[in-house]
Amino acid sequence: MSRKEAILLAATQLFAKRGFSATPTSAIAKEAGVAEGLIFHYFRTKEGILSNLLNEMTESYLSESRDRMDHCATGLDAIKASIRFHFQFSRDNSEALAVLIRDFPFSVPRGGETLSKLTKDGADRVTHLWEECIDRGKKDGSIRGVPTRETALLLWGMLTGVSRLQILGPIEVPDLTHHIIDFSVRALSGFTEKKGGKAAVLSFSANALLVFS
Amino acid sequence: MSRKEAILLAATQLFAKRGFSATPTSAIAKEAGVAEGLIFHYFRTKEGILSNLLNEMTESYLSESRDRMDHCATGLDAIKASIRFHFQFSRDNSEALAVLIRDFPFSVPRGGETLSKLTKDGADRVTHLWEECIDRGKKDGSIRGVPTRETALLLWGMLTGVSRLQILGPIEVPDLTHHIIDFSVRALSGFTEKKGGKAAVLSFSANALLVFS
Amino acid sequence: MSRKEAILLAATQLFAKRGFSATPTSAIAKEAGVAEGLIFHYFRTKEGILSNLLNEMTESYLSESRDRMDHCATGLDAIKASIRFHFQFSRDNSEALAVLIRDFPFSVPRGGETLSKLTKDGADRVTHLWEECIDRGKKDGSIRGVPTRETALLLWGMLTGVSRLQILGPIEVPDLTHHIIDFSVRALSGFTEKKGGKAAVLSFSANALLVFS
Amino acid sequence: MSRKEAILLAATQLFAKRGFSATPTSAIAKEAGVAEGLIFHYFRTKEGILSNLLNEMTESYLSESRDRMDHCATGLDAIKASIRFHFQFSRDNSEALAVLIRDFPFSVPRGGETLSKLTKDGADRVTHLWEECIDRGKKDGSIRGVPTRETALLLWGMLTGVSRLQILGPIEVPDLTHHIIDFSVRALSGFTEKKGGKAAVLSFSANALLVFS
DNA sequence: AATGAATGAGCCTTCATTCAT
DNA sequence: TATGAATGAAGGCTCATTCAT
Known part of the structure; x- marks a missing residue:
């Protein structure tokens, strides 16, 4: 591992644990x-590391996410795959994601030009996906x-919100992957959904009842 | 306005704009x-203000939220009211909420005992609601x-996630109140829902179609 | 107890325990x-309390000390009485003396005119005694x-030095009253001492020999 | 002179003149x-300098002191040498000793663990000597x-007490080295002392008389 | 590439003291 | 006499950043 990589690794761990601004370069x-x-x-400033x-x-995140989506048959499947991927990524790279979620968009003081552009670009690309x-x-x-657009923002907000809870929050949060998928599928699934699944069936019967009542 | 209130007001505005740790007490x-x-x-430490x-x-937030919930006929209505209240609160107190969302749970370095207990208690009470x-x-x-519990965490994550996007995010986020209500109602509503409302009607027709197709 | 006395009492205790400059007026x-x-x-400044x-x-201290001395038959007895009194005073008023020893002569930052005059006067009067x-x-x-003069300074230095050790020092120091009296008597006693005591006897006989040699 | 040494030198002078707590690091x-x-x-805290x-x-102090003692023929000579050395050290390093005497054992607020251990160790080693x-x-x-032990404490108290008077006191104190040596020798010398000196002679004859009486 | 000594602005906090009531 | 809100100067310490080697 090169020294540069060692620095990045150390920074990731420390930023994740303490946050960007509470981590002195000396500690890194x-x-x-x-x-x-x-x-x-190697990096010109502390912000440069970030x-x-x-x-x-x-x-x-983006390339892997796109990869999963591309292998899905339908748009809804792609959503499901993306959600699944998000939480898997969150588990595999929990430290990295902690940095992303803790300090990514915002907490940077006097957000240097570079950093805020980076932030905006990232946000644009994710919502685009x-x-x-x-x-x-x-x-x-x-x-x-x-x-x-509204739904995209809603989904992104939900995922980051839940991950934030899991990674940084003060309470125990179990793995919500499947619940979020179920929740979203019920909220999003269209009429021609053929896959079945309990949710679809239930909806159906629910309305059947309405018809006859 | 007493001097103490003046301090709290100033702190709210500045914490919201720059974040807790980037706001010097001299600026407040x-x-x-x-x-x-x-x-x-008045406050013994800077953290004391927070x-x-x-x-x-x-x-x-909690008392008003509970107030709305108590005036609802059904559990689902309570959820809807809570979501509606959350975003109204977010608009009315956007600065205060910015502080809450930015620094509430986490970004405080070496979160003093008081502060982390406060955080945990708040989280417990909200999820309980x-x-x-x-x-x-x-x-x-x-x-x-x-x-x-899983659904409660999901909802809380979603609301804070979306608010965070709106308040602190680098991209323009429109008012998502109604979309989130629709989304959640579709994901949550049970069989005997009688209230109608657009969402219910849509679901209804959707399934009617299925029946006849 | 008047408020003024309450303040003086509190100050004595705190100055003795923590020292003058480490005791905030708020604590008093x-x-x-x-x-x-x-x-x-009541007192115009913090130094005023001191x-x-x-x-x-x-x-x-001075008036009691003089009192003891005046009731002694010889100068050496007066010395012995003074030493005895010093350590009795030290036991009875250990807090007060701690203040005296800790902060009396010196540790006052920018010794106000009043205070340093006080210090000098006290020193002059004690050595005079x-x-x-x-x-x-x-x-x-x-x-x-x-x-x-040299002997007076020596004695005064010895007493304050030993008291300082006892009151403020990091090691256990037993009551040294009698040892110091013995020590000093051996060092000081003249030829015509009649009081007995081993030291006196020895000195006495010493001179007898001298006479004959 | 390295910068580190320059800092130590400046600190010594200022601590000696104004005392530890009245000396701001900015002044150093x-x-x-x-x-x-x-x-x-270099030093992590202000206390670190001290x-x-x-x-x-x-x-x-300790090593030089022990050195002198080791070259003495008798225990009493060692005492005399130690006293002589103490006041020579006091003259040669009056600033350093001022720090030692002023702030060594005590005046440090909230004496950090390190510092109070240092103090206790120093005291133990000196009395041991x-x-x-x-x-x-x-x-x-x-x-x-x-x-x-009692005599050791007495001697140590006397030396520090007198040095304190000389270095920090408000009154003029001449060199007392020889008086203190005389004083102590008279108080301590044993019967078989052969070295001569007035005191020794007196003691000697004293015992001769005793034998015959 | 690599080091770590050196800088200096800035921060949180303490505290004696004043003053309106 | 008594209160405690209010002040502001000063202090110890942190930390990103520079630079000579």
């Missing part, structure tokens, strides 16, 4: 086993006629 | 028009058989 | 059960021909 | 001609049958 240097000056040789981390994470899924689902009939 | 004093020392006369703010907000609604809805038939 | 006020402002009503305390203590004893002893033959 | 930095931050780079100073002084001399003198007959 010590944890990485390098001199403090080297940090500023930029670098966020960049990597965003790329990896969800919008694609939804539009695709609406076309292929797997998703009902929900407003695209 | 200047904004409030008092000597810096007075801050420590504790005080969070306490007030949590109490007001949601659990009550859900259980009530399951009893009165307005909510389907979802797991109580 | 709280301990005394009065408002902080009252301290400055002045007052030191004044009282010095007066009481010892000098009187010694001169008296030299006249009545109970004390050998030691240099007056 | 200015006096040493370095940035204030550098102080905390620890460092006290450590050095204690070591040098004196005890050794006395025991040695009692064995070789140069010191009479005085209680070891």
Whole structure:
């Protein structure tokens, strides 16, 4: 592992545990086993480390996420796969995601130009991904006629909100992957959904009752 | 307005704008028009201000929220009212909520005993509120058989996640109140739902179609 | 007990325990059960409390000390009585003396005019007292021909040094009263000492020999 | 002179003149001609400087003192040498000793663990040294049958008390070295002392008489 | 590439003292 | 006499960043 990588690794762990602004560069240097000056040789500022981390994470999150979506038959399936992936990523890279969720969008003081642009770009690309899924689902009939952008924002907010609870919150939060999938599928699934699943059946019978009452 | 209130007000605005740790007490004093020392006369530490703010907000959020819930006929209605209230509160007190969302649970370095207890208590009470609604809805038939705690956490995560996006996020987020209500109602509503409402009607027709197709 | 006395009492205890400069006036006020402002009503400054305390203590120490000395038959007896009194005073008023020893002569930052004059006067009067004893002893033959001022300073240094060790030092120091008396008597006693005691006998015979040699 | 040494030197001078707690780190930095931050780079706290100073002084005092003692023929000579050394050290390092005497054992607020351990250790080692001399003198007959520990404490108290008077006191105190040596020798010397000196002669003859009486 | 000494601005907090009531 | 809100200067310490080696 190169010294640069050692620094990034140490920074990830410490940012995740204490947060960006509560982590001194001296702590990063010590944890990485390098001199403090080297940090500023590789990354120009402390924010530079964060930029670098966020960049990597965003790329990896987005590309993997897109990968899963591309292998799905319908838009709704893509949504389901994305949710599943999100929480798997959250488990596999919980430290990295903690950084993302803790300090990604906002907590940076005087958000340097670079960093806030990075933030905005990341947000745009993620919501874009969800919008694609939804539009695709609406076309292929797997998703009902929900407003695209609003729903995308809702989903993204839900996932980050729940992950934030899990990773940083003060209470015990179990794995909610399946519940969130069920919840979302019930909320989104369109008319031609053929997959069945308990949810669809239940809805059906519910309304049948209404008809006859 | 007493000087103490002036300090709290100034702190709210500045914490909301810059975040807790990026706001020097000197800035609070200047904004409030008092000597810096007075801050420590009233609140013993900088964290003391935050504790005080969070306490007030949590109490007001919880009591008002419970108030709305108590005037609802069914559990599902209570959920809807709570969601509606959440976003109204978010609009009315956007600065206060920004503090809550930005720094409430987490970003405080070495969260003093008081503060982390406060955080945990707040979290417990909020989730409890949601659990009550859900259980009530399951009893009165307005909510389907979802797991109580998991769903409560999901809802709370969703609301805070979306609010965080709106208040602190780098992208424009419109008012999602109605979409989130629709979304949640579709995901939660039980069989005997009589209230109608657009969502219910839509569901109805959807299934009617299935029957005849 | 008047409020003024309550303040003095509280100050004595706290100064003794923590030292003058480490004791905030707020602590004194709280301990005394009065408002902080009252301290400055009675004594003009924090140093004023100390002045007052030191004044009282010095007066009481000096007048009592002189009292004992006046009832002694010889100068050496007066020395012995003074030493005995010093350690009795030290036991009876250990807190007061702790203040005296800790902060009396020196530790006052920017020693206000009043305070340093007080200090100097106290020192002059104490050494004067010892000098009187010694001169008296030299006249009545109970004390050998030691240099007056030097011996007075030596004795005073010894007493304060040992008390300092006892009261403030990090190690256990037993009561040294009798050892110090013995030590000093051996060092000081003159030829005509009649009181007996091993030391006196030895000295006496010593001179007999001299006469014959 | 390295910057670290410059800091220590400046601190010694200022602590000696004004005392530890009345000396701001900013003053030390200015006096040493370095940035204030550098102080905390080398010593972690302000107390760290003091620890460092006290450590050095204690070591040098103890080792030199022991050195002198080891070259003495008798226990009493060792005592005399130690006293002589104490006041020579006091003259040569009057500033350093001022720090030691002013703030060594006590005046440090909330004496950090390190510091109070240092204090206790120093005290233990010094008294030990004196005890050794006395025991040695009692064995070789140069010191009479005085209680070891009590006498050691007495001597130590006397030396520090007198030095304190000289260095910090409000009155002029001449060099008392020889008087203290005389004083102590008279108080301590044993019967078989052959070295001559007035005191020794007197004691000697004293015993001769006793034999015959 | 790598080190770590050195900087200096800024922060939270303490505290003696004043003053209106 | 008595209160305690209010002040503001000062202090110890942190930390991102620079720079000579």
